[in-house]
Amino acid sequence: MNISIILEHFYLVFMSVLFSVVVGLPLGVLAYLNQTLQKIVLWVVEILQTIPALALLGLIMIIFGAGKLTVIIGLVLYSLLPIVHNTFIGLENVDSGIKEAGKGMGLTKYDRLISVEIPLAFPMIFTGIRIATVTTIGVAVFATSVGGGGLGSIINQGIRTQNMELIIFGTLALMIMAIFFDMLMIWVNGRLVKRSSN
Amino acid sequence: MIRFENVRKKYGDTVILDNLSFNIEPGEFVVLIGPSGCGKTTTLKSINRLITPDQGKIFIDGQDISEVNPVKLRRKIGYVIQQIGLFPNMTIEQNIGIVPKRLKYSKSKIKEITRELMEMVDMSFEDYAHKYPSELSGGQQQRIGVLRALAASPPIVLMDEPFGALDPLTRSTLQDEIVKLHKKLKKTIVFVTHDMNEALDLADKIIFMEKGEIVQMATPDEMLAHPASALIRDFMRKSSSSADSSDLTAADFMKTKFFSVYKKRSIRECTDLMARQHIDSLLIKNDDNTYAGIVTIRAIKKHGKSSGSIGDITPHVNITSNISENAKESFDKLYATDDNYVVVLEDDNTIAGIITKTGMATAMADTLWGDMQ
């Protein structure tokens, strides 16, 4: 039963980060390409982050009802900031000489983006995804409050029943998950950077 | 005034200062010069204890500086660095007043000193005192850097390549100003540079160092007349404005960074290389490394095929010079031709370098007005 709760937690995190990338990456690119949208996009994702996680989940629950869908939508909104932000910054920071060279070789804006700028910005984007993942592992403890399960349920139960063992089990599982993904993604990023600098 | 006695310093296994002993008289303008890594900066920094020697003693006015509190010591020694290091969070006035403030000068006194010093370098107190360093040009910043070092009227001022990052014009203005300041204030100045012109212009005494040792310590005239080693002669020849231009050869002006390929390289690889390096022609070598000619991007386009090897295209016969040819001849050739550069060849016909038109112009400016970097 404990394993299944860990897996449930992992499932919530995985789905959230996945959709967050699907939504956040294009938003970051949009912010990079369009000056007007840039301010709006960056402002909205920052505002989203100022709403307390629990409140955000509660609000979404009203529309979508209690359950995993609500949790995933909430976590996606919550983890947009690092992904959008890093995508935008990563693209902005691509060496202007390289951008110029792409232009000079007659690549279209779209072509430059796909074949030069996004690949070069990718380590930065990936760092955003890493931050989102680690944060989401922690924030997902609120899932249980809106019927989404996960490790938060064990911790809440532990606090309610004053059961230290349960609290520690839940916390350790969370910490290990967070550290594991953090280190794994740092390692992957190291490989990415190494490959692209060759 | 300043005396080094058998000073040694090592970093790991590398000897930086090797048994260094010398004496600097009060009011002298001493320039430390030598190739990179010769220990000149280490020598300078051990005077204000930014670096501590492993062995030996340094005396200032007869006192062993290892016995003086470094903070107190430094307040009596002005210090100017190449990166300028004006504190960006402080105004010009605050920057100049740093040491006097710590020596508990009164506010009005500090203001007076600041005004006086700024007038000496023709910067008006009213216009500049309340500005921040980021609002000043590099030359103005370094003027303030020098004033900051002088503010508490220390008897000794250390300068670590203070003008190294400035453009040539600003540099020479500041050199003139420092000479004026030295004459007026009679400070003992220890100045590090790698520019022999600067050394010859400024110094009362030049200390030429190599590998942590003093090779020669002499007045500029003496050093010009009797350089003690081939390296010193080389230093003076490179930077001396009086260098005899008829001695200069193609080798003195050529760029050794160029792109050459063997004939068997594929055309595709060659175009990639050209695109990456932003160049429009490549030097072609025969298998025995001898020069075969050049291929331009236009010739490749005309050839029309991107398959095959670069050797399939007949190379253009570019003008060449021998490496020991007089530079003037190379320039004449370059001047007379439509080619963009002269290929400089070694005696065995391998490629030594190229002389481009821009390279020629900067090289000439270098020899005329010193190191343009």
Added chain:
Amino acid sequence: MSFFNTYGERLIDAIQIHLFYVLSSVFIGFVIALILGIILSRIPRYANIIMPLLSIFQTIPGIVFIGVLFLYLGMIPATVIIALAVYAIFPVLKNTYTGLMDVKPEYIEAAKGCGMSPIQTLLEVELPLATPSIITGLRMSTIYTVSWSVLAAMIGLGGLGEFIYIGIASNNNALILLGAIPAALMAIVLSLLIDGLRRLIVPKGLRSLK
């Protein structure tokens, strides 16, 4: 309108309590972080080990910390304030440390060369140059803390979280909003205030450098 008649007074109470938790814990966390950051920047060799360890600690969710402290300390405001202060430490600590480490060596060398003592160098050169980074850390800490303060209600200690918890339990749309909107506004207002503070205390000479 009757909704506000019912909840108006409680809302003002809740905002005050929430704000009290935020300000006191951010203040405590900030002071501790600043001191720790300065100490760590003096011993970079150890900091390279200590910082990652602290970031591991940071992965413990706030809910756990409040929960465990609650078991030991009971239902008192100190429980919330201590837990939140601990979380407020990390962003400020990290930014203080990196801000100080990023001060260019030439400024430190110049300061030494001018005969500044290590303390003077720290107070007059290094810390002023690190303020932009430190304030960014303070801003992050504050926004997080507003969000985490919702947890006070979990152990019955009021704040805006009360509305949110009751709202979720009773599926009451309006109540959740009553908690969420003021909390978000509080985070936004506080971060604007900190931006104002930044304008006030970041040394003038640094601004044009950005």
